[in-house]
Amino acid sequence: MTEVAMQRGLVRHEGRLATMAAAAVVVGAAFMTIGLRGDLAFVIELRALRLAAMVLVGVAVAVSTVVFQTVCANRIITPSIMGLDSLYVFCQTALVFSLSGFGFAGIDPRLHFLGNFTVMTSLALALFLPMLRRRFDLTLMLLTGVVLGVLFRSLTTLLARLLDPNDFAVLQGAVFASFNTVEPGLLLLAGVITVAGVAIAWRARHVLDVLALGTDTAIGLGVAWRGTAAGLLVLVAALVSASTALVGPMAFLGLLVVSLTERIVGTNRHAILLPAAAFTAIIVLVGGQTILQHALGGEGSLGIVVEFAGGIVFLAILFAGGRR
Amino acid sequence: MIEIAGVSLALGGSRILDNVSLTVPKGGVTALVGPNGAGKSSLLSLIARLRPLQSGRITVDGLPVDTTPSRQLAKIMAILRQDPGVVSRLRVVELVGFGRFPHHRGRLTAEDREIIAASLEQFDLSDLALRFIDTLSGGQRQRALVAMTFCQGTDYILLDEPLNNLDMFHARNLMRTLRRIADEHGKTVLIVLHDINHAASYADRVVAMKDGAVVAMGETGDVIRPDILESIFGFSMRVENVAGRLTVLHHA
Numbered sequence: 339m340t341e342v343a344m345q346r347g348l349v350r351h352e353g354r355l356a357t358m359a360a361a362a363v364v365v366g367a368a369f370m371t372i373g374l375r376g377d378l379a380f381v382i383e384l385r386a387l388r389l390a391a392m393v394l395v396g397v398a399v400a401v402s403t404v405v406f407q408t409v410c411a412n413r414i415i416t417p418s419i420m421g422l423d424s425l426y427v428f429c430q431t432a433l434v435f436s437l438s439g440f441g442f443a444g445i446d447p448r449l450h451f452l453g454n455f456t457v458m459t460s461l462a463l464a465l466f467l468p469m470l471r472r473r474f475d476l477t478l479m480l481l482t483g484v485v486l487g488v489l490f491r492s493l494t495t496l497l498a499r500l501l502d503p504n505d506f507a508v509l510q511g512a513v514f515a516s517f518n519t520v521e522p523g524l525l526l527l528a529g530v531i532t533v534a535g536v537a538i539a540w541r542a543r544h545v546l547d548v549l550a551l552g553t554d555t556a557i558g559l560g561v562a563w564r565g566t567a568a569g570l571l572v573l574v575a576a577l578v579s580a581s582t583a584l585v586g587p588m589a590f591l592g593l594l595v596v597s598l599t600e601r602i603v604g605t606n607r608h609a610i611l612l613p614a615a616a617f618t619a620i621i622v623l624v625g626g627q628t629i630l631q632h633a634l635g636g637e638g639s640l641g642i643v644v645e646f647a648g649g650i651v652f653l654a655i656l657f658a659g660g661r662r
Numbered sequence: 663m664i665e666i667a668g669v670s671l672a673l674g675g676s677r678i679l680d681n682v683s684l685t686v687p688k689g690g691v692t693a694l695v696g697p698n699g700a701g702k703s704s705l706l707s708l709i710a711r712l713r714p715l716q717s718g719r720i721t722v723d724g725l726p727v728d729t730t731p732s733r734q735l736a737k738i739m740a741i742l743r744q745d746p747g748v749v750s751r752l753r754v755v756e757l758v759g760f761g762r763f764p765h766h767r768g769r770l771t772a773e774d775r776e777i778i779a780a781s782l783e784q785f786d787l788s789d790l791a792l793r794f795i796d797t798l799s800g801g802q803r804q805r806a807l808v809a810m811t812f813c814q815g816t817d818y819i820l821l822d823e824p825l826n827n828l829d830m831f832h833a834r835n836l837m838r839t840l841r842r843i844a845d846e847h848g849k850t851v852l853i854v855l856h857d858i859n860h861a862a863s864y865a866d867r868v869v870a871m872k873d874g875a876v877v878a879m880g881e882t883g884d885v886i887r888p889d890i891l892e893s894i895f896g897f898s899m900r901v902e903n904v905a906g907r908l909t910v911l912h913h914a
Contacts, residue, residue, distance in 0.1 A: 544767060548760060554712050554743050555746050559761070559764055561732060562732045600751075
């Protein structure tokens with residue numbers, strides 16, 4: 339009897355997942371086809387590039403947020419709330435500062451990306467692993483994230499003031515979230531990293547289920563906690579640097595997407611949660627962009643809309659009692 | 663056999679365990695008793711490698727807990743901590759099923775499913791199998807956690823105050839189950855107990871701790887004595903033989 343009911347539960351989750359996948363495809367098709375005019379080849383190429391960037395960013399942000407929240411065993415903090423994004427902006431500023439805008443623009447985008455990735459990964463490990471090992475509680479984690487965010491932002495501001503206006507313009511181009519200026523060379527590299535990261539997260543889905551039970555229970559069930567957590571944090575840093583390198587920081591997108599997804603699928607099993615969160619992110623990003631472009635006249639910024647909605651969701655979760 | 667030699671633990675400058683050495687032989691039920699803050703739970707977490715070992719040495723079946731791969735240990739030793747906290751949106755049968763994780767690391771086999779069903783039956787949870795954990799009462803949740811620990815199917819079972827939240831019926835049921843798996847399946851049970859009478863009735867051996875040190879250990883009858891109990895808990899109490907069972911009259 340229980341077997342049958344469990345199966346039914348599974349089928350329900352999988353049905354919802356299929357619906358979400360279909361919705362993501364429909365939204366993608368709408369983005370590609372609504373209001374096509376002018377030089378078709380050019381428009382389609384441009385849109386395909388943007389669509390690819392949004393799909394990559396959506397998937398990377400969704401998967402990294404789910405994994406990060408599971409490793410930290412709570413559903414409020416996300417990589418960007420913990421200051422990873424402001425760390426990225428700080429890295430760029432420091433680079434422009436030390437190399438000048440000309441030198442910065444001259445760096446091979448792939449080399450630049452790999453450099454960012456290394457710095458973000460090592461700092462993420464240096465900052466978060468000790469915190470996790472000492473079992474910081476939610477309040478302390480959030481506080482640490484806020485303090486780190488402020489620290490990196492203040493350092494950024496300090497360096498930015500010392501820049502000359504031309505360098506500053508170069509920096510602005512590099513750190514503002516925008517889907518309109520996607521570097522085709524980066525798209526491939528970010529795509530490879532995202533695909534590899536998602537494959538690793540998918541392979542780890544059962545371990546993630548166990549990690550979600552809490553550190554002690556996970557160790558008791560034979561998860562080598564320290565190594566696993568460190569590996570997953572590297573994975574998160576890789577995905578975050580892939581998405582920030584493509585479009586810039588998106589602070590609340592992950593939180594918005596994951597909390598929406600949890601309510602829609604009603605399960606914490608990562609075999610469902612990971613793909614469902616990725617589909618939600620694609621629907622939010624691509625759908626939002628389509629609506630902005632065609633229904634609202636085209637000049638709004640998707641980044642701002644997502645931040646606004648995500649910020650409201652963040653407050654709502656905090657007020658609802660900070661579920662862990 | 664669990665061997666603990668010269669284990670000390672300091673947290674935030676205060677000494678939790680002070681040079682503890684003891685041996686828990688294979689088989690039987692060993693109860694860890696002592697007042698709050700005696701270091702019982704800390705000792706249990708060190709044995710179960712939930713905390714890094716600061717000094718000394720602990721082996722389970724000859725395997726050092728600090729260097730043996732976690733997965734290998736998970737097949738011989740299961741631990742249930744006090745109030746481990748459970749995530750939402752998880753059904754009882756799924757939680758209990760996690761006990762099989764060290765064996766399959768992914769998809770459940772038919773054998774796993776049988777063991778899960780048997781554990782649910784064992785702990786009176788079959789009717790609750792499809793309920794979400796966060797809709798259960800404290801006692802029901804505790805039973806689900808104990809069932810998960812059993813489901814792991816290990817030779818060594820470490821339980822930290824598993825009787826918390828359990829009513830008389832289920833507390834007795836759990837202690838009898840522990841007794842039975844120790845007697846019939848040769849399992850080794852190490853259990854932290856607050857109710858001294860549960861230790862007196864069901865344990866083969868008792869280890870008494872106070873202030874981070876072992877005060878007494880041995881056969882239950884040798885440790886459950888008025889003088890030893892008074893030295894641990896700080897007040898005098900009578901120990902009587904009631905219907906063939908040692909009974910501590912600590913309310914008198």
